[in-house]
Amino acid sequence: MIKIENYVVRAIDKNKSFRVFIAKTTEMVEKARKTHDLTPVAAAALGRTITAGAMMGIMQKNEKDEVSIVIKGDGPIGGITVVAKKNGNTKGYVGNPRIPIELNEAGKLDVGKAVGTGKLTVIRDYGLKEPYIGQSDLITGEIAEDLSNYYASSEQQPSAVALGVLVDKDLSIKASGGMIIQVLPNISEDDLGLLEHKISVMTPMSTLIEQGYTPEQILEGLFEDMGMELLEKVPVDYVCDCKRDRIEKALISVGKSELQDMIEKDHGAELTCHFCNEKYQFSESDLVEMINSL
Ligand code: ZN
Numbered sequence: 001m002i003k004i005e006n007y008v009v010r011a012i013d014k015n016k017s018f019r020v021f022i023a024k025t026t027e028m029v030e031k032a033r034k035t036h037d038l039t040p041v042a043a044a045a046l047g048r049t050i051t052a053g054a055m056m057g058i059m060q061k062n063e064k065d066e067v068s069i070v071i072k073g074d075g076p077i078g079g080i081t082v083v084a085k086k087n088g089n090t091k092g093y094v095g096n097p098r099i100p101i102e103l104n105e106a107g108k109l110d111v112g113k114a115v116g117t118g119k120l121t122v123i124r125d126y127g128l129k130e131p132y133i134g135q136s137d138l139i140t141g142e143i144a145e146d147l148s149n150y151y152a153s154s155e156q157q158p159s160a161v162a163l164g165v166l167v168d169k170d171l172s173i174k175a176s177g178g179m180i181i182q183v184l185p186n187i188s189e190d191d192l193g194l195l196e197h198k199i200s201v202m203t204p205m206s207t208l209i210e211q212g213y214t215p216e217q218i219l220e221g222l223f224e225d226m227g228m229e230l231l232e233k234v235p236v237d238y239v240c241d242c243k244r245d246r247i248e249k250a251l252i253s254v255g256k257s258e259l260q261d262m263i264e265k266d267h268g269a270e271l272t273c274h275f276c277n278e279k280y281q282f283s284e285s286d287l288v289e290m291i292n293s294l
Helices: 026-036 040-058 111-115 144-154 189-200 205-210 215-226 244-252 256-266 284-293
Strands: 007-013 018-024 066-073 080-085 089-094 118-125 132-137 159-167 173-183 228-235 268-272 279-283
Touching: 007 040, 007 215, 018 040, 018 215, 026 040, 026 089, 026 173, 040 066, 040 080, 040 089, 040 111, 040 144, 040 159, 040 173, 118 144, 132 144, 144 159, 144 173, 159 189, 159 205, 173 189, 173 205, 173 215, 189 215, 215 228, 244 268, 244 279, 244 284, 256 268, 256 284, 268 284, 279 284
Parallel strands: none
Antiparallel strands: 007 018, 007 228, 018 173, 066 080, 066 118, 080 089, 118 132, 159 173, 268 279
């Protein structure tokens, strides 16, 4: 039996007044760190976004639906992109994976400073002609607050988001996890008050994961008095599904004159996948064929 290391649990309370997603993502964030050779602050920033993405991916309805989180701030990390699917496959990259370590006043990795101010965009691709796009301002650049603000301002969906990545002394990922709580319209004042109190006194997610708690145990510990029903448990992983034909499509989309340029100047083209760093080579004759197909 294959051991499921990372997964997301989805649960709802007995009054159907709020739903909860809890993720353990330590190994998948470590995979991302190794893939991109991330420094600790870059690993924390991408790790938090991947963790959120994995949960948001699972929220989607159809197997082929894809959700992207694109964070564009003016900080040195130069942007964060994460793409997640319903099946738990999640991938991402940052503009500058080697930004130096910076600590904030609390002695923690300063993700907010690395990200800076700017916009958070969520793109939901349902395989239709036009994807659904929502956008909001970055509040702190710490990702969790920014997503919570996004849900409130762009989707009118009150949500509490907690994300945490703990980097070990050897720079590997020690613990990573997250939680999204979404309040449903029929919630009572009492339940809402109780929920807000629980969130305000909650132990950080990365601490709980580091202490060895599973998502089920975290769910039980936090909401045991609210009658939670566990709806599903979905394995999540860092997976890039890039294929040559998709990279080829992207290359064709640059247009005839650009392709002609590549033939004349470089006698070919090499494209690198941003998500997994796989290199794809296209020869002069490949490019000629592309031009002829246009
Ligand atoms: Zn790839």
